[in-house]
Amino acid sequence: MENMAVASMAQRHPNWVERAVHWLSFVKLAEKREEIARNLSFGQQRLLEIAMALISDPPFLMLDEPVSGVHPSTRGALSDLIQELCESGKSILLIEHDIPFVMATCHRVVVLHHGKKLAEGPPAVIQQDNTVIEAYLGRQCREA
Numbered sequence: 001m002e003n004m005a006v007a008s009m010a011q012r013h014p015n016w017v018e019r020a021v022h023w024l025s026f027v028k029l030a031e032k033r034e035e036i037a038r039n040l041s042f043g044q045q046r047l048l049e050i051a052m053a054l055i056s057d058p059p060f061l062m063l064d065e066p067v068s069g070v071h072p073s074t075r076g077a078l079s080d081l082i083q084e085l086c087e088s089g090k091s092i093l094l095i096e097h098d099i100p101f102v103m104a105t106c107h108r109v110v111v112l113h114h115g116k117k118l119a120e121g122p123p124a125v126i127q128q129d130n131t132v133i134e135a136y137l138g139r140q141c142r143e144a
Contacts, residue, residue, distance in 0.1 A: 007052035023051040043074030079105040
């Protein structure tokens with residue numbers, strides 16, 4: 001709750017406690033609300049970071065490698081959470097190198113290579129894009 005209190009300070013919401021409990025429940029950390037953040041697992045800390053970002057009710061959320069270093073069992077929960085946020089009307093920019101996570105989570109993918117856009121579209125289209133395959137797997141893998 002201390003982390004949520006700090007995150008809500010800029011907004012000065014009079015009902016920040018309700019909002020904090022709501023977002024901690026959303027990320028499945030309500031039962032840990034009195035726990036010191038450093039005692040949480042790395043994945044739970046990532047979930048707490050997301051809850052902290054959400055307390056100000058932003059319309060747009062940017063997540064930079066949210067599953068980096070996270071236990072595989074937490075990745076599914078993060079994917080579900082991101083999809084639920086999108087369905088609720090939030091726009092999310094996800095920067096991630098875990099391609100299976102991206103393909104399972106995102107409805108639209110933009111592939112960058114050396115700062116230039118290679119491809120854009122639904123995951124199924126991106127997986128079949130020859131430019132993407134050649135850039136990331138190489139010509140030999142494509143021919144194999």
